[in-house]
Amino acid sequence: MIDGDTYDALVAELYDDILADVPFGDLEVWAEMVRTAEAPALELACGTGRVLLPLLARGLAVEGLDVSEAMLAVCRRKAAAQGLAPVLHRAAMQDFDLGRRFGAVFCPVASLSLLTADGSQAAVLACAFRHLRPGGVLALAMDDLAESEDVSPPADAPAVLHREARRADGSVVRVHRRPLPASAAGVTRTELVYTVEQDGRVVTRAVRAVDLRPPSPEAMRALLTAAGFTSVGVVSGPGGDGFLATARRPAAT
């Protein structure tokens, strides 16, 4: 049973613990991009600030945007604890208007793939284009299609332990995942079961589903070109995962 949004309050509270040991290896890529772009930069789907806050702590000018108030609330709380005051926008990345432009717009960890409705990824690129200064850079980290979930899993596919972490209060959080039948062509659906165990007793159990529509490098190139970007490039992704699609808003627009 699916009983909640993917990035609701429960997931927001567990997010950093669950991913604490994941070697993303992407921070330097984003730092270099923001450092070399005209300030400020904008991070799409910034979540709890995994990337945003370290960049701000380095004195880089970057703002964050996310649709989940719960994720932004965790980001604000962490920022306050570090003496940082991020500019955060609550908005959907496929439909936002901040009324000004940025030197760089970027989106880590393949969050673009979370948009599965037809045309929604193109809408993100159109929004990003409008928010970039002429000559500004767009960069999106993407999962490799070949490495993503099986689109047609067997009906009885087992759940496997995906993440396990001990939290500061001594409880243990686990995420089990199970591929579900695809909801549409090119869209993968995965069931995520979150449990929190305290003193050997499960105190929280919640089931979420996540749909992903990971575009191939070729599809990303086509989307970026159709959105009006130039200098479209695809290189290996940060930390060796997936790929990084980059493009520029033409200087004369």
Ligand SMILES: C[S@@+](CC[C@H](N)C(=O)[O-])C[C@H]1O[C@@H](n2cnc3c(N)ncnc32)[C@H](O)[C@@H]1O
């Ligand atoms: C995997 S998390 C990534 C968070 C952060 N960038 C990181 O690297 O840890 C995905 C984020 O995308 C956000 N998100 C999902 N759909 C969105 C949308 N349509 N517009 C903006 N943010 C969205 C979620 O709320 C969540 O914070």
